[in-house]
Amino acid sequence: MQKKYCAIYLSGTGNTKFCVTKLVKFLDETAPIVAMEDDAAISTIEAYENIVLGYPVQFSNAPKMVRDLILGNRALWKGKNVLCVATMGAFSGDGAGCAARLLKKCGAFVLGGLHLKMPDSVCDSKLLKKSAEEKIQIIRRAEEKIGRAVLQIGRGKFPRDGLSIFAHAAGLLGQRLWFCNRTRHYSRKLKIDRTLCVGCGNCVRVCPMKNLSLEGGEVSPHGKCTICYRCISLCPKKAITLVGKRISEQYRAENYIDRA
Ligand SMILES: Cc1cc2nc3c(=O)[nH]c(=O)nc-3n(C[C@H](O)[C@H](O)[C@H](O)COP(=O)(O)O)c2cc1C
Structure with missing residues (x-):
């Protein structure tokens, strides 16, 4: 029998909403897909055992709002099975691992981690500018990766992006150590x-x-x-x-x- 899921996501510019919706539709077409700021977010998490948690990587970390949702509601996560989906513009090392580690501390079981490269949402830095064609290609590749992840999950094997000790080191050394102040508060x-x-x-x-x-x-x-x-x-x-x-x-x- 198909597992029942709900999805909770934070999405500033629509990347994470798109990816999570696409993924969850295949996992459980009846799953509620709820924005983190929505009043129904907490009651939805309460009601479901299997949760897809999606968010954008920020300076190689999970956004403060996501970390607060987890650590501010510790009891809520106990016994939940969570798949962490992190979208990113380029690289995060352990984007999914950042939330996964907090969830484990709260007694959740981490089903897996999925990293999806999407166009960069930072639009006030020239460094990150890409052409429309490049952005379209990036989205296509993300959709293909979601398709592969769904097949893998269907065979009972969740992707493990960002969850290893090596990914943790890459996240720390790649950016988080230098930019930790930007997401601390x-x-x-x-x-x-x-x-x-x-x-x-x-x-x-x-x-x-x-x-x-x-x-x-x-x-x-x-x-x-x-x-x-x-x-x-x-x-x-x-x-x-x-x-x-x-x-x-x-x-x-x-x-x-x-x-x-
Ligand atoms: C403040 C900020 C910091 C970011 N830092 C990173 C980063 O460290 N690594 C990365 O690959 N992408 C980074 N990004 C890009 C986003 O993670 C990426 O574009 C994401 O898909 C946006 O998702 P959203 O549209 O759901 O908000 C950053 C974006 C913002 C706004």
Whole structure:
């Protein structure tokens, strides 16, 4: 009999939502697929034994919001079977392992880890710029990898990306040791260009952390940014930046998925 799953994901620019949806549809077509910020996230985790947990890698780590969901609700994870799915722009070493280790501490059993390379969501750094064709190719390859993972899982063998001791070392040495400060706390570095912002409130509505507020036509961040880039990618005036100073192309997965 097919196992019952639920999926919980954090997705700033749509990559993780796309990958998790694609994967889970094959594993259990009845599975609820719930965004982490959704009020139903906790009750959904409570109700299911098998969970796909998806998130984007940030500076070779799991986002603070994901780590808080795990460590702030330790009892919730006890006895759960979790498949960690980490999407990334280039490399993470142990992207899936970052959440997997925390989950184990909370008494969960880690079914496996899956790493999926997707287009980079950082859109205010020229270093990471790729052509539309390259992004489409990357998405195609991710879809193929999901297909292979589904076949493997169907044969009872879960992928183990990012879970080994070598992957852990690669994650630490690759980036996490140098950039650990960037994900240790929620960020206070979100910059809003007041000369561009028109106070439409879009960023306030889309933020998964409810980190932004709009008062008197002025948007203010409150130091709880989980650096997902959702507000940055959806601001109609390109007025929000974080890592860099100027937006190149605002990346949204849905602009490329149908073309892949
Ligand atoms: C602040 C930030 C840091 C990131 N750091 C990494 C990284 O260390 N390694 C990597 O491969 N990708 C990194 N990425 C890219 C994202 O992990 C990748 O694009 C992911 O698929 C975005 O998923 P989403 O669209 O679901 O938010 C980073 C993205 C952001 C916004």
